[in-house]
Amino acid sequence: MFSKLSPSASSSPARVSLVMLVFVYACQCRPATTPEVRSFIEPALLADEDSTEGRFVGTLQASATTLDRTGTPTEFLTFNGGIPGPQIRVRQGDEVSIRFLNGLPDGHDWSSGVHWHGIEGYNASDGTPITERGIMPGAEKTYEFRATRPGVYWYHPHIRGAQAIFSGLYGPLIVVDPAEDELIARGVLPKDDRVLVLSDTWTSQGIVTSAESTNAMEIMNGTEGRELLVNGHLLPTLDVVAGSAVRLRLINSSITRFWRVSVPGHTLIRVGGEGGLLNHARVEGGSVTGERFDVETGASLGPAEVALGYERGEVLLAPGERADVVLITDGVVGDEWPLRWEDSPRGRHEMWMEDGEMVMGDAADDGTRPGVEVARFRLVAGEQSPITLADGTPLLAAVGRSIEPVATPANAQWFDEAGTTLDEEMTHEEDESGELVMTTWFGMNGVSWHPDHMAGPEQPLAPSAKSARIGDTIEWEVRNNSMMAHPYHLHGFSYQPYALVFWPDPEHATEDNSAVRVPWSHDEFEDTTLIPPFASLYFRVQLSDPAGDGSAAGRWVQHCHILQHGENGMMSELVVSP
Numbered sequence: 001m002f003s004k005l006s007p008s009a010s011s012s013p014a015r016v017s018l019v020m021l022v023f024v025y026a027c028q029c030r031p032a033t034t035p036e037v038r039s040f041i042e043p044a045l046l047a048d049e050d051s052t053e054g055r056f057v058g059t060l061q062a063s064a065t066t067l068d069r070t071g072t073p074t075e076f077l078t079f080n081g082g083i084p085g086p087q088i089r090v091r092q093g094d095e096v097s098i099r100f101l102n103g104l105p106d107g108h109d110w111s112s113g114v115h116w117h118g119i120e121g122y123n124a125s126d127g128t129p130i131t132e133r134g135i136m137p138g139a140e141k142t143y144e145f146r147a148t149r150p151g152v153y154w155y156h157p158h159i160r161g162a163q164a165i166f167s168g169l170y171g172p173l174i175v176v177d178p179a180e181d182e183l184i185a186r187g188v189l190p191k192d193d194r195v196l197v198l199s200d201t202w203t204s205q206g207i208v209t210s211a212e213s214t215n216a217m218e219i220m221n222g223t224e225g226r227e228l229l230v231n232g233h234l235l236p237t238l239d240v241v242a243g244s245a246v247r248l249r250l251i252n253s254s255i256t257r258f259w260r261v262s263v264p265g266h267t268l269i270r271v272g273g274e275g276g277l278l279n280h281a282r283v284e285g286g287s288v289t290g291e292r293f294d295v296e297t298g299a300s301l302g303p304a305e306v307a308l309g310y311e312r313g314e315v316l317l318a319p320g321e322r323a324d325v326v327l328i329t330d331g332v333v334g335d336e337w338p339l340r341w342e343d344s345p346r347g348r349h350e351m352w353m354e355d356g357e358m359v360m361g362d363a364a365d366d367g368t369r370p371g372v373e374v375a376r377f378r379l380v381a382g383e384q385s386p387i388t389l390a391d392g393t394p395l396l397a398a399v400g401r402s403i404e405p406v407a408t409p410a411n412a413q414w415f416d417e418a419g420t421t422l423d424e425e426m427t428h429e430e431d432e433s434g435e436l437v438m439t440t441w442f443g444m445n446g447v448s449w450h451p452d453h454m455a456g457p458e459q460p461l462a463p464s465a466k467s468a469r470i471g472d473t474i475e476w477e478v479r480n481n482s483m484m485a486h487p488y489h490l491h492g493f494s495y496q497p498y499a500l501v502f503w504p505d506p507e508h509a510t511e512d513n514s515a516v517r518v519p520w521s522h523d524e525f526e527d528t529t530l531i532p533p534f535a536s537l538y539f540r541v542q543l544s545d546p547a548g549d550g551s552a553a554g555r556w557v558q559h560c561h562i563l564q565h566g567e568n569g570m571m572s573e574l575v576v577s578p
Helices: 019-027 163-164 179-185 215-222
Strands: 014-017 056-069 073-079 088-091 095-103 115-117 141-145 151-156 173-176 193-201 225-228 236-241 243-251 259-262 270-271 276-282 286-292 300-307 315-317 322-328 336-342 349-354 357-362 372-380 420-430 438-444 466-469 473-480 486-490 493-500 514-519 528-531 535-542 554-560 573-578
Touching: 014 372, 056 088, 088 095, 115 225, 151 163, 151 243, 151 270, 173 243, 179 276, 215 349, 215 438, 243 315, 270 466, 300 514, 300 528, 315 322, 372 486, 420 486, 438 554, 528 535
Parallel strands: 056 095, 088 173, 193 243, 236 372, 420 473, 466 573
Antiparallel strands: 014 438, 056 073, 095 141, 115 151, 151 173, 193 225, 243 322, 259 315, 259 336, 270 276, 270 322, 286 300, 286 514, 336 372, 349 357, 420 438, 473 535, 486 528, 486 554, 493 514, 493 535, 554 573
16 A cells, blocks of 8 residues: 655664554544633743844753643643743844753753744754764753744744654744835735644643554554643633634644644634745645646646645644634634644545455544634724725835745756655564564655754765755745655745646546646745645745854754654655755
């Protein structure tokens, strides 16, 4: 059922006895609800310790903290004692300096650091095991960068990332576009601006359960927590003024869970996200039109519709993705609207017997698991600030700005074998005792790799590392060779997608051997993009150096942001020379 690749000799596949599979499948995490309704808590603003205009200085401390977030006091890992960590809010162009203190438990291999997810061009502050050695408990480091691109970002450790984030170590970073003030004054964007950090976890008897599983099926599907949190709380209620609108800056900080977010009967209008404001507002979801073509000849076979896996007016965020959306509160005082999580098909796997043999494929409930309310909007009286916003409303275009397409490079094209592949394999075989065991393997470009978190910049390059220079513009293909959707994340540089190509499923190829090309309908810059099964993402990226001093040179990782996939080998590097 899978395309097979030869794992490298250095890979260490996880194993699981098939007698455990029934237990594992039965315990697949489902959304949990609670009857208690809590007030909405905005992530607290991190204090600015420097009053200088254009400079932000703050302090983050990671520590173990006991909080009651799921009905039982539980020891979480936190930044500054909260889940999520404090909101860092700066303006485009600000110089940022954050002192990180590692107060995590000593003696438990909790070296750590901070990765600034989506921040461009400052390699020494990227916070990964190839830019620094893990910061030991009791030690500290100061991270410095300039917030060059507006947008919705976040921060988290890149050492033991799955367990750290599952335990509470994450927080929002908002870079405000100066154009927002004018758009608010014009009634295009709402004044009411909220951050919603979406996450999940699994607590039991006062502790967070482990996301560092050796169970092959759990690693393949990824760990999904049974408790769904919005800003670290179960089922909070957000009061919004009836007859106005609210802006929601959404961040998916889950290690595995896809967040298909909806407000039934109402439309979420996308105004921005990973690369700041859009040229024009848009409503996402439903289906898109592409062109079917012959794989061998390239000949056009006519138009084709591609279902996106979520309804129009909803938003789908894979792990690591963000969206900036607006909800218009066209109701009356006293109305209450649910914010819901709904399932979406992503290629979860299961095993079953067929003709006397064990086979693997999509789980029967993939995409159909029960939805759940995760928060609630309550319409209240207040000063109304109506806005004019709909699909196609000018945003940057209204203030004389636009996101310009990245120019097509003359010869820097990384396609096919020169591009990046996302690879996975799952097999089962008998061990020495005759017991049937399963193994799982992840890689990029046919090689499984993950850095040593205490080796630092001196450790060897990833065998599949790519090389380029500051100033290069690259046209790049990232191809998902698996039957599971993977969110691809590139560190250090924002890229501009321009097409998705859906290739034939090797196990279910069509008679006409056709593929479908879907042009990207907008010029948004991204750093994390969901790539469907057997599909290629095409993007252009300019390897710019925002500081102008060579800070962007260095080793940058690229990986799947389902963190158990990345940490088990679906990771590589982009090495940028001065």
